[in-house]
Amino acid sequence: xTANLAxxxxxxxxxxxxxxAGYLDDAGFTARVMDALPPPAAVPRWRKPAVAALWALAAAxxxxxxxxxxxDVARETxxxxxxxxxxxxxxxxxxxxxxxxxWSATVYALRSE
Amino acid sequence: MAPPPxxxxxxxxxxxxxxxxxxxxxxxxxHQSAVRACLRRLTGGNHALADDLxxxxxxxxxxxxxxxxxxAKFSTWLYRIATNCWLxxxxxxxxxxxxxxxxxxxxxxxxxxxxxxxxAGGDPARGATLHVDLTRAMAVLSDAERAxxxxxxxxxxxHEEAAYVLGCPVGTVKTHVLRAKQKLKTALAAWAxx
Numbered sequence: 001x002t003a004n005l006a007x008x009x010x011x012x013x014x015x016x017x018x019x020x021a022g023y024l025d026d027a028g029f030t031a032r033v034m035d036a037l038p039p040p041a042a043v044p045r046w047r048k049p050a051v052a053a054l055w056a057l058a059a060a061x062x063x064x065x066x067x068x069x070x071x072d073v074a075r076e077t078x079x080x081x082x083x084x085x086x087x088x089x090x091x092x093x094x095x096x097x098x099x100x101x102x103w104s105a106t107v108y109a110l111r112s113e
Numbered sequence: 114m115a116p117p118p119x120x121x122x123x124x125x126x127x128x129x130x131x132x133x134x135x136x137x138x139x140x141x142x143x144h145q146s147a148v149r150a151c152l153r154r155l156t157g158g159n160h161a162l163a164d165d166l167x168x169x170x171x172x173x174x175x176x177x178x179x180x181x182x183x184x185a186k187f188s189t190w191l192y193r194i195a196t197n198c199w200l201x202x203x204x205x206x207x208x209x210x211x212x213x214x215x216x217x218x219x220x221x222x223x224x225x226x227x228x229x230x231x232x233a234g235g236d237p238a239r240g241a242t243l244h245v246d247l248t249r250a251m252a253v254l255s256d257a258e259r260a261x262x263x264x265x266x267x268x269x270x271x272h273e274e275a276a277y278v279l280g281c282p283v284g285t286v287k288t289h290v291l292r293a294k295q296k297l298k299t300a301l302a303a304w305a306x307x
Contacts, residue, residue, distance in 0.1 A: 009305070009306075010294065010298070012304065012305060012306055013294060013297055013298060013301065013304075013305075014266065016243055016244075016247055016301075016304075017247070017262060017266035017267065017297075018266050018267070018269065019244070023146050024145070024146040024149050024150055025146075026142060026145055026146075029141075029145050029149070029164065029167070029168075030138055030141045030142050030145060032168060033138075033141050033145075033168050033171045033172065034134065034137075034138050034141070036168055036172050037134070037137075037172060037175055038175075038176075040132060040134070
């Protein structure tokens with residue numbers, strides 16, 4: 001609601017200004033708008049698999065060109081985790097939380113379908 | 114059991130993520146009346162121009178939907194686009210607007226006149242006459258004043274929402290509304306109660 005409070009002598013003017021024009025029937029307006037929209041971008045069917053293949057190729061190329069890089073990353077990650085004082089119950093909690101998150105995401109994705 | 118109504122936010126998400134034109138058509142169907150009515154007020158009752166501008170508004174909304182950050186209601190965001198479309202059109206037609214304003218009064222304003230009747234003490238003739246006089250009086254206002262009046266009264270937005278729509282500070286909106294009301298009261302003095 002608007003905060004346009006007015007003195008009593010403005011009421012007649014405000015009532016006139018607020019007069020409802022009533023619902024305007026669509027009368028083909030929506031169809032005209034939809035016709036005026038730019039046409040959908042034509043994306044060829046082969047584009048998605050081609051992009052995925054290119055990414056896979058790039059990953060494989062990087063792995064071949066820099067074989068030590070992946071091992072270094074894995075080693076440093078392990079060191080980082082090992083440096084933390086983690087107990088068995090904490091690991092179990094994380095595993096359970098990840099399981100619940102995965103389950104929820106799967107259910108949500110299936111429902112969205 | 115009927116499925117739950119889909120919210121505007123869900124339809125917008127479908128348009129953005131899936132490029133869903135049916136979802137956008139539903140959004141247009143839901144908001145076309147309010148946007149067209151707003152533009153009819155802004156254009157002084159020029160229905161054909163208002164519908165053209167409303168069409169431009171929805172096409173622009175489609176193109177810029179990804180930039181809609183939900184900081185305002187979708188309808189308010191549409192009013193903002195509609196107002197910008199009208200201002201751009203008004204700038205192009207400035208010379209026409211400065212001409213004979215009486216000529217702008219629409220021939221097909223009958224529908225609005227009927228709805229106005231109920232707000233004039235139930236007397237249809239009196240309501241229609243007040244509507245015609247009000248339309249003439251609105252033509253006296255500057256573009257900014259008219260836009261402020263339309264957003265604050267016809268669209269029933271708060272001053273803050275109107276400021277968002279008009280892209281100006283809240284204080285400026287209040288000033289425009291006050292000035293516009295003064296002008297309208299002067300122009301419609303004969304309608305003021307004794």
